[in-house]
Amino acid sequence: MKNAGMAVFVLLTAAVLMFAGCAGGEAELGSEENPIVWSFVPSGEMEQVAAGADEIASLLNEETGLFFDTNVATEYAGVIEALAADPPSAHMASLATFSYIKAADMGVAEAALVAVRYGSPTYAGQIIARADSDINSVADLKGKTFGRPDPLSTSGWIVPMLTMKAEGIDYQTDLEEVVDTGSHNNVVTAVYNGEVDAGATFDDARGNVEDDLEDVREVVKVIATSAPIPNDGVQFSPSVPEEIREQIVEALLAIAATDDGQEALSTAYSWNELIRRDDSFYDPFRQTLQRAGMDVDDIQ
Known part of the structure; x- marks a missing residue:
């Protein structure tokens, strides 16, 4: 009986230690505890x-x-x-x-x-401005304020920056100001409202705000469209x-x-x-x- 009792004690101790180890460790990835x-x-x-x-x-x-x-x-x-x-x-x-x-x-x-x-697994970017502005080409962006969704946005900044560079425009010195709006929709809205002179989005982000700004396609024009982007x-x-x-x-x-x-x-x-x-x-x-x-x- 003494040996049997010792065996039970050893098994219970191992079980407690195993439970404690599991409780102290991280739950499996994808579980409810570790989504x-x-x-x-x-x-x-x-x-x-x-x-x-x-x-x-x-x-x-x-x-x-x-x-x-x-x-x-x-x-x-x-x-x-x-x-x-x-x-x-x-x-x-x-x-x-x-x-x-x-x-x-x-x-x-x-x-x-x-x-x-x-x-298509690719898309295009676009540069936009108000239809009643004097901005009709990338070269016209010099001295203007420019809206972008985010500094790391491909269609909203990286490609437009390359496009401007190809036209001899240095965004750091030739643009009056670069404004981070937080999203492509916000860029369209900012251009529509005249908060920035121009901006860049994916093609065609104007459709995303059309429910609220019914005349957005008439008020906001596209002045440049990019090559395909993944x-x-x-x-x-x-x-x-x-x-x-x-x-x-x-x-x-x-x-x-x-x-x-x-x-x-x-x-x-x-x-x-x-x-x-x-x-x-x-x-x-x-x-x-x-x-x-x-x-x-x-x-x-």
Whole structure:
């Protein structure tokens, strides 16, 4: 009996120690206690992006059994910082082209999916001004105020800055002021209201504010359109295990093929479809930056 009692004591002690170890350690990624954090950037209206993101997370939970926590950052750099944290405070992201390249070059993001809009995995940027202004070309931007969504926005700043540079305009000395508006929609609204002389957005962000500004297409004109730019998509922190990534990617592809999934993706980012693409998809844009002599680390 003494030996039996000792055996029971040893087993109970081991069980207590095992429980204590589990309780003290971090819960498995994707569990309710340790959800997968997916950070979105403020492309359109933050409330709309957030609503779509929440619905996507709910559909992913139903499809995979994994738990997700979504958020919409106030700036692009905040998402990169979240990916770069140790441990990461974001496990997934939906970064636009330039901010993804910056994060990838830092080793904190890896591409998995690219969005398709209107049948294409690329889009264009545009520079806009009021129709009643004297701004009719990029050269006319000299001495003007300019609105951008974010310093790391590809279509809202990086490409327009390259375009201005090609026209001999140095934004630091030749523009009167550069104003950060917080989103593409806000750039259109700022130009419409005359708060800035011109600005840049994706093509055609005017449609996003048309419900509130019915005559926006008459009041705000497009003075330049860019070459194709890779769409945004879904990227993962390198810390996310490959099997979890693949489970999420397969689920997103399945969700994107359903009516509910398409509605959620459209609400968040106007995504119509998702396709697999790795980091090499962004190489042509990297080459564009290199030809312009631009270093991603130097752009603010």
